[in-house]
Amino acid sequence: MAQLGVPFKLQQCKLSHIQQTHPHTRYSFSHSLSPLPTFTTKPSRHAHPLSTLRSRTLVARCSSNKSDIMSQLELGKPDPKGKPHKRVNGIFWIILLNIAVFVADHFFQVNGIKALYLFHNWPAWYQFVTATFCHANWKHLSSNLFFLYIFGKLVEEEEGNFALWLSYILTGVGANLVSWLVLPRNTVSVGASGAVFGLFTISVLVKMSWDWRKILEVLILGQFVIEKVMEAAQASTSLSGTFRGGYALQSVNHIAHLSGALVGVLLVWLLSKVPSDPSDQ
Numbered sequence: 236m237a238q239l240g241v242p243f244k245l246q247q248c249k250l251s252h253i254q255q256t257h258p259h260t261r262y263s264f265s266h267s268l269s270p271l272p273t274f275t276t277k278p279s280r281h282a283h284p285l286s287t288l289r290s291r292t293l294v295a296r297c298s299s300n301k302s303d304i305m306s307q308l309e310l311g312k313p314d315p316k317g318k319p320h321k322r323v324n325g326i327f328w329i330i331l332l333n334i335a336v337f338v339a340d341h342f343f344q345v346n347g348i349k350a351l352y353l354f355h356n357w358p359a360w361y362q363f364v365t366a367t368f369c370h371a372n373w374k375h376l377s378s379n380l381f382f383l384y385i386f387g388k389l390v391e392e393e394e395g396n397f398a399l400w401l402s403y404i405l406t407g408v409g410a411n412l413v414s415w416l417v418l419p420r421n422t423v424s425v426g427a428s429g430a431v432f433g434l435f436t437i438s439v440l441v442k443m444s445w446d447w448r449k450i451l452e453v454l455i456l457g458q459f460v461i462e463k464v465m466e467a468a469q470a471s472t473s474l475s476g477t478f479r480g481g482y483a484l485q486s487v488n489h490i491a492h493l494s495g496a497l498v499g500v501l502l503v504w505l506l507s508k509v510p511s512d513p514s515d516q
Contacts, residue, residue, distance in 0.1 A: 323388055323391050323392060324396060325387070325391050325396040325399040325400055326383065326384060326387035326388050326391050326399060329383065329387060329399075329400070329403060330380055330383060330384060330387075332368055333368050333370070333376065333379070333380060333383070333427060334376070334380070336348065336351070336368045336369055336370075337369075337370050337373075337376050340369065341372070341373075348369070350362075351365035351366065351368070351369050352365075352366055352369055352423050352424070352425050353366035353411050353414075353415065353423065353424040353425065354423055355414075355415050355418060355419070355420050355421070355422045355423065355424070356420040356421065358415060362411075363408045363411045363412060363415070364404060364407070364408055366407075366411055366424055366425050366426070367403070367404075367407030367408070367410075367411065367426070367427050367429065367430050368427070369425040369426070370425055370426055370427070371425055371426065375426060378463055379426060379427045379428060379431055381463075382431045382434075382435065382460060382463070383427060383430070383431055383434065386431065386434040386435045386437075386438045387399055387403070387434050389434075389438040389442075390402055390434055390437050390438050390441070393438070393441050393442065394441065399434075401502075402430075402433060402434055402437050402499065402502060403427075403430045403433075403434065404430075405433070405498060405502055406429060406430045406432070406433020406434065406437075406495045406498045406499050406502070407427060407429050407430035407433070407495065409429070409433070409494055409495060409497075409498030410428070410429020410430070410432070410433070410490075410491035410492070410494045410495035410498065411424055411429065411491065412494075413490055413491070413494035414429075414490045414491045414494070417490050418490060424491065426491075428491055428492055428495070429491040429492065429494060429495030429498075430495060431460075431495070432460075432491075432492045432493075432495040432496040432499070433495040433496060433498050433499035433502075434499065435457070435460055435496070435499070436495075436496045436499030436500055436503070437499045437502065437503055439453050439457075440499070440500065440503045441503065461492075
């Protein structure tokens with residue numbers, strides 16, 4: 236019975252207003268199993284036309300109050316016609332994995348973490364992947380995580396969790412592969428900068444339009460990203476020089492940045508050639 240409190244008070248509101256306004260009107264309730272009791276009004280022969288009009292106005296006013304109350308009660312219900320909200324999880328797992336590797340490497344100094352770095356003289360196949368989760372110091376990691384969150388979240392919201400992981404891995408591996416082919420043999424590569432530039436390119440291209448405002452936003456954000464990522468990459472110079480028998484940790488890997496962005500462009504171009512499912516259109 237507690238659930239019928241609002242409708243029942245609403246019916247009392249109707250009845251009290253009409254009874255006070257029209258003493259010559261007969262009222263009868265129709266009892267049913269409906270949660271809202273209804274009543275009908277029958278004007279008597281002596282009812283004034285103006286009184287009838289006022290009665291209808293009061294009923295309409297009470298009905299509008301009921302609709303307002305019901306609309307407030309239904310605010311928490313999801314819109315069946317609205318676009319479903321995509322839950323973002325993948326980018327947080329990528330960020331947590333980067334942080335976990337950094338903590339294990341620099342705080343706990345776990346044996347074997349350095350083997351995840353990409354050594355250019357004789358690299359293991361997995362180092363092209365694992366090096367994207369390793370960083371030289373906190374400033375290097377902090378800057379990459381900031382841009383990973385921004386652009387990774389955009390890619391995941393637009394394309395989904397699997398596309399985010401695929402984009403991160405492919406752009407990071409592509410950047411490390413090009414760096415291994417171009418840079419000297421005594422170089423060690425670490426960092427997610429290549430994947431950051433790849434995700435930045437993908438997030439721009441999937442929403443790109445020939446609107447001058449969009450182009451201006453890309454130019455402003457792009458120059459800021461390039462500047463900040465390269466500043467963070469310069470922080471890795473503290474480990475350059477004599478690292479594990481004469482290896483040099485690349486301070487600013489411009490090759491990785493450029494190749495990661497190019498791999499992102501290539502990935503978007505290849506995906507655009509894949510025919511879409513007619514049911515998704």
